[in-house]
Amino acid sequence: MQSVNASNPAVDPRSFKHVSYLWDDAVAAALPASTDYDREVALLLYRSNLLGADLRLTNYGGGNTSCKAMAPDPLTGRPTEVMWIKGSGGDIGTLKRSGLAALYVDRLLSLKNVYRGLEHEDEMVELFNHSIYDLASKAPSIDTPLHGFLPFAHIDHLHPDAAIAIAAAKDGKRITQELFNGQIGWVDWRRPGFELGLELAQCLADNPGIRGIMLGSHGLFTWGNTAYESYVNTLEVVETCAEYIQNHMGKNRPVFGGVWRNVELPDIRLRQAAAIMPILRGLCSSESVHRSGPMIGHFTDDERVLEFINSKDLDRLAPMGTSCPDHFLRTKISPLVLRNIPSDFDVEHAENREIVESLAPQFDKYRADYQSYYEAHKHPNSPAMRDANPVVILWPQIGMFTFAKDKQTARVAAEFYTNAINVMKGAEAISEYTSLPRQEAFDIEYWLLEEAKLQRMPKPKALSGKIALVTGSAGGIGKAIARKFADEGACVIINDFDTDRLAGADEAFKATYGRDTHAIANLDVTKKDSIEAAFDVAAVAFGGVDIVVNCAGISISKPLEDHTEADWDALYDILVKGQFMVTQAGVNTMRKQNLGGDVLNIVSKNALVSGPNNAGYGSAKAAQLHLSRLNAAELGKDHIRVNVVNPDAVISDSKIWAGAWAEGRAKAYGVTVAELPAYYAKRTLLNEVILPDDIANACFAFVGGLLAKSTGNVLNVDGGVAMAFVR
Template sequence: MTNPAAAELIGRSNRLGSDPKNTNYAGGNTSAKGLERDPVTGEDVELLWVKGSGGDLGTLKEQGLAVLRLDRLRALKGVYRGIEHEDEMVAAFDHTLFGKGGATPSIDTAMHGLVDAAHVDHLHPDSGISIATAADGEALTATIFGGRVAWVDWRRPGFQLGLDIAAIKESTPDAIGVILGGHGITAWGDTSDEAEANSLWIIDTAAAYIAEHGTAEPFGPALDGYAALPEAERRAKAAALAPSIRGLASTDRVQVGSFTDAEVVLDFLASSEHPRLGALGTSCPDHFLRTKVKPLILDLPATATVEESIARLKELHEAYRADYAAYYDRHATADSPAMRGADPAIVLIPGVGMFSYGATAQTARVAGEFYINAINVMRGAEALSTYAPIEESEKFRIEYWALEEAKLQRLPKPASHATRIALVTGAASGIGKAIATRLAAEGACVVIADLDLEKAVAAAAELGSTDVAIGVQANVTSAVEIQAAVDAALLAFGGLDLIVNNAGLSLSKSLLDTTDADWDLQHNVMAKGSFMVSRAAARVLIDQGLGGDIVYISSKNSVFAGPNNIAYSATKADQAHQVRLLAAELGEFGVRVNGINPDGVVRGSGIFAGGWGAKRAAVYGVPEEDLGAYYAQRTLLKREVLPENVANAVAVLTGDDLSHTTGLHIPVDAGVAAAFLR
């Protein structure tokens, strides 16, 4: 049963963390102190429950809390050797855990344990950080809060910061919290409700003061030519720029992207002060750990062409990498971790919006959200004063902190398709859905394209959030809809790596019964449709410069002559030869093109459910419900082929183990000797 103090803490955390005005995603931490029976002694012991490392307040659950004995935590003051030995205190937390201890304690644990209050909140609100990063933040704190909130000069999170705040709490009994220079806020209370109320009072009071006393144009006047483009135009330009920008941002390691054209970003980029402020970088550690110390900003107006923008971005990217390497060299010591990469995490395009990058779609999206937090912070600080983030050397100490490096080293090994962005056509059911499901399970971001938008969206939702999959409508006989689906992938995930031409249909008719319309329909969907999808995707893959995969779901019928399916088999043979042709043409760009030849996939198949199964069953003289078993018995392995078997082949073909394979057709037919490739 959850301790009442811990239960109150979880409720308070969820309320505070669910409102972005209070703190950023996974930012800040909260705590509660209370009594628990020690199962060894049978006596009550005072414990600290505190949000563990890496958790998110808005979604915090009991398993996300670290649980420590307060007497042992406070006893660490006796062994603390000073700020030069901060890191060893984090390891010391392990010796203060109660029982198994729950989640891993964060670096801020000392702040919560040493402050003499039953409930403590440490948050990263935009309004509070605006005061924390103002050049005269200390004076503003006194003016705005009237002595109820104290000021603490910037100090890297750790044991000493906990001691500093504890001393303020002890010496200033009327204080309800502090502004942490360059960082955020901390508030406390004797009850959970009081701590929450005090946190919100600080946040809301700061926001109200900025609104009432801030200048009207904190970012300066508008720049000519930098205003936001009309929505359709800017999103089209974003999609056109996305492949090249992702290629640049993935120079050191492949990244997933996210795009936003939020008004706050467009307004910032339209202002005269955005180059100066962007160059200053972010301040709150949570911000710059995800956004890097500063963004790459295109210094061309919104009216610049795509070609002009890409050419300039390549120049700016080269300069950015050199500048980041110089930043590393200025501050690195013999003990510093190796440089993790010199590519930007945030790329800002005036008139268009912001691209953000990370190892996953979620981290990419969150990086962008953090930079929006940073823009809000800059606005507040400039409205009242001058934005003055922490020193570059301090940013480096955080970014290349040994503790941060250890956290990165503890991350699990990426899945086989991590960072890969897949577009699967005809993916709302059957083979396509199985492929999308398998690729998502292997870590890919998936765009489920289907003729039926409602089913596509539903299939995507089954795979998880929009950080995992999105559903889009795409009639593969329409070049316009194909391009829209590709653009949707670019704007959702920043790029495209893996295309599966799966959309198809079949009409089981003899030669004499096959009409011109029957022939055209099947060729338009599968032969021409695959060609148009591959063409649109190839443009992206070439511009990205990261290689990629195109997979055709062809058929055993592409090499085997069966009765009463002239149009279907002919178009499948067309698809099979497209594999060979495109493998030869796209190899120089690192793009692999391979095919899969399934047979007899009855269960879960949209084609068979749409009447094809009944007609094929009639051809072979078996009941429709026995068609899968019939197909199985005619194979060498006597096994029924399922959609998941085809999905397995796609996963293998597009994984690293077959990195040197292109132009291949893999039979997934349980062994049909007449369809052996010769």
Template sequence: MSGQTRLLENRWNDAYAATLDEPGKLLYRSNLLGADKRITNYGGGNTSAKVLETDPLTGDKVRVLWVKGSGGDVGTIKLDGFATLYLDKLEALKNLYKGVEDEDRMVGFLPHCTFNLNPRAASIDTPLHGFVPYTHVDHMHPDAIIAIAASRNSRELTKQIFGEEIGWLPWRRPGFQLGLDLEAFVKANPNAKGVVLESHGLFTWDNDAKACYALTLAIINKAIEWFARETEGKTIFGGAVAQSLPQAERRAIAAKLMPEIRGRIGRDERKLGHFDDQDAVLEFVNSAELKPLGALGTSCPDHFLRTKIRPLILDFDPAKPDVDAVIGALDQALDDYRVDYSRYYEACRHDNSPAMRDPNPVIFLVPGVGMFSFARDKATARIAGEFYVNAINVMRGASTVSDYQGLLEQEAFDIEYWLLEEAKLQRMPKPKSLAGRVALVTGGAGGIGRATAARLMGEGACVVLADIDGGALEETKAGFEKSFGKEVVRGVLLDVTSEDGVTAAFTQACLEFGGIDILVSNAGIASAAPVEETTLDMWNKSIDILATGYFLVSREAFRLFRRQRLGGNVVFVASKNGLASSPNASAYCTAKAAEIHLARCLALEGAEAGIRVNTVNPDAVLRGSKIWNGEWREQRAASSKIEVTELEEHYRKRSLLKLNVLPEDIAEAIYFLASDASAKSTGNIINVDAGNAQSFTR
């Protein structure tokens, strides 16, 4: 309903499907449906098939319900993501059911119906699939259908669009009773092919997997075509009252606002941000009906579970763009939102409701600019934004052909604070030590930079890799995307000696993640020559990269940390040579000594704001290091009067512990200093050199 009238394409491949068994066809159908966000959003909806299986105990053939398991996503699900239940045992639960007050108790019986010891938990929607007397069932959340379901006269619209083909059921929270309602509807309407659930979504069914898939597409396409005809030439959202700023200006404003928001909502739990300025978002935030529709809240349960019931709309006039005024009003706007959320909680809570959760908004809407979404990790923030785009599309359709209606607050609360939902949240794994934190690593494509980024991402951090070598940067980023996923890593081409380049890198990081918590200043260069042969160019280049570059990225980090007011963490990667001089390397040693002293100065300045600054001093980290390639390796070998191939062993033997130092060893020290494990340390130096008496700190 974003104005696009492109119909869904049937992508079923008969030749491929012919190679699949029934569970395989269910998986195939599910992945096809979930691949298009116009059909269902991430984690939304579910699919099922009733399959004849061999009972492992009796050897008899039994009917088994395969249904998407709790918390799964149909677009990415694998076979092990489906719960499997004896259908006869599921049917037998009807004898135990005592009415709607018994809903939660019935969920506890679902594990007793498990087929073949399948560990995948069955979802609350299992009865909805099990009790529909068809082999294949799809439950989707298409924007075009929910726009009908969320309209004031949704029953009449359903009848007008689909006739007797698709029925309608009034709003009811998903669960056992809704499964019984669906079963009763099918028995009373044997020719119906599906049903629209008020304020919820679409159910369709068939006895053939391919036919069920095609039916689901056909029903959604029928709704898309109907909306295209009905909305043509009509004013959308009451018309525009604001104009979008140019893209570059929108993104500059977003990069400035997001850290300010993040700092105010992330004091108890760090948040990561996502920015979206697609056309559908801009149409809504620029419209006359932005505030009245936003206040009504979302309709589909999946929407507000991700987005909270309503967004925070920031007062901003793109015709007179005063970002500082928005920042100045943020505290009051957030206080007002929290007060209203507390009112909602207190007005709707039950005696056994879970304690109130984070009262901060998830979705922020800014006229002329776009939408920010914040959550405990990047993927969840992005998905929350996607869900609100779905909500926008629903409001667009419903408000154009009828009156949009959100769920009543009590209904919304009863789902948001459902005890079963709370139990699911309590089962979630404990966050990793750097969850919700963002690190920018300069020299990120080198050996120490790569090892550091991997260590930080392994502990839950998002990482911005900054490097001057574009090819190495892309290769490194691509490798991390495969290992950790695309959500958590970004790359930015950066020359740390460029003041504008440094500012742009931090701006990009704020736009991508909402801010930065950790700076690892690691960009490096090495040089070696007797002082009388040290050129001014060599001297200046060393100072520019290793001193000035460290100053520039630190200054930008301090500016950002102070705006966020969440503290901050700076780790310098210096060198043993910053403490212990070496012959024929005066430019390098001097610059590294400057780094160490700069870190100490910054530790003094940052302490009152909770900004910690510490240093790691590596020595002789040859493996994977770009600065040890070429002349530096040759020069250090010549200085020690050994062959290049002997250098690594030479350094090992030179150390007190007789050990080689690897990039992963440096990364471990950096992680310690970047984490809360060192929360009471600042201005410190950790030598990771396998022991060198000359560089003992004094």
């Protein structure tokens, strides 16, 4: 391992204005480690997580970090140099030891002896396996030789916006030389791989004593003797780049050429986004190739995005595409900019046909252009063309929409394109932005190694790409259904009119599923404005809705003489009118998408069975059941399926069984409230207690794909009540 000159062993965190200094000596000193090399690995992980926590330093999943240390050879016990490096597909911000690859350095270096040149460099990836030190390693990434051929103990390879802005500038090499007084080397654009590793080593040999290397159009390499020195060196280099750009911003010309359009007010942007996203989602999910289902959307009106999409330079810069491979692998080579759709266009109330007629030709052109791009640059062994729809869609004055296979991928695509905007802004401030040549971009996008990685991706779950709104999903049956759908890959809108219960469900879903699986909405199914607001949440959060489950309920059990008009109105408003209005709003969204959909109505055994003290509830449930049949008959032409699940006596975690309802049913059957579960179980053919998960499983049976050609059906989940048999 080669030493470098230590730079500022004690650093004032306040000296950094454009990056975050997060190192804590106490935390670093307390990291658990049983050996010297374990400590180096622990410090590598600590440093990596700090670097990945600042999106100004690198994107999610982007960049790589490594360390080298002496460790015992497991066969001989003799000390040998080992490199630990982020494995393939990892993220440095969340990196753990299980995500590292560990390789013998001497074996990795010996691969130079069998390298047959640039035309054959892809074959070297499999040979990395002959250098594996730890058999539990993650698969080595394509960046392995880039780190292995540099002789430093700790190395950071990042994609900071400020550094890439210089790397992607027309005069980037000159600027790098002058800005760092020759202390940062330069390597022209080269696709990551074995050849680039050799070029980095050669750059160091030609420029001994440098503290880092700038990769043309790509990113930055920096290093140090220790994890801390590498961390500080990285921050200092990026800070210098960012300060340089900041000092030049707007000096020679206005940012992005100046303002072309005024930004709309936030409430208008959000309203227009909610109205148009289902249409965009439908268009992005059509003409699909190699796709298992519809796309999930993400919307952002971040101020950096608004500055770019409302600028005079939008039409010049957007078609150029991005420069950093990590950017366009996730965003495609260029975005779709919506034309001739003014920000005050009444998307919300205009005829769908009119909107689609304005948008569809723009999508057709984008797909045709992408097809031409593929045909012009493909090789004889290139993978088949992938989906030709845009990932990034820009609507001037409103914001940016991204669509991908799941919410995380769509959100990350938006983050990457925001990074690309930052790069273009910085490059234009100091020089002139340059993107990768189209052939180079194609060779990255359709790289056989990337294709192999895609083929290794796990099979999508049954509801991947689907969006579900389940009413009353903060507890009971509704929560169980939402949880089941989330387990099967769906995005879900958790809602309730009980704000405390909704907050508890929100926290529970965050703890289980993270940030990208659900959104929340306060929803009162008796109020049209509340319903529409919930579907707007679904549209902005994910792009629309595919599954609507009417589960919100109320139960009132009284003898006829005690039943009040208020009781009657409450039952029919929530159960019947609520189901009608929620279905109506859901179908409106589904028709915008033109992807079909499912409506599931959680009704009851009481829709079919007569019982005492149940006139209002039972008749409302019967109305729900017949309304379901009517909707199924009407919506088949839209490929929207309407089906019914009839539960009975689902007591667990259900608000409707608290208080008067349970007391009323117990009184009607001549038992105590405590005896109700056993009473209900004993009267069934299967002698079973029915749980919320049983209803959730029935719902999944309808929407999971196996019953895609079924509509107008009733599925009883009641343990077997003969009187409730439909036929």
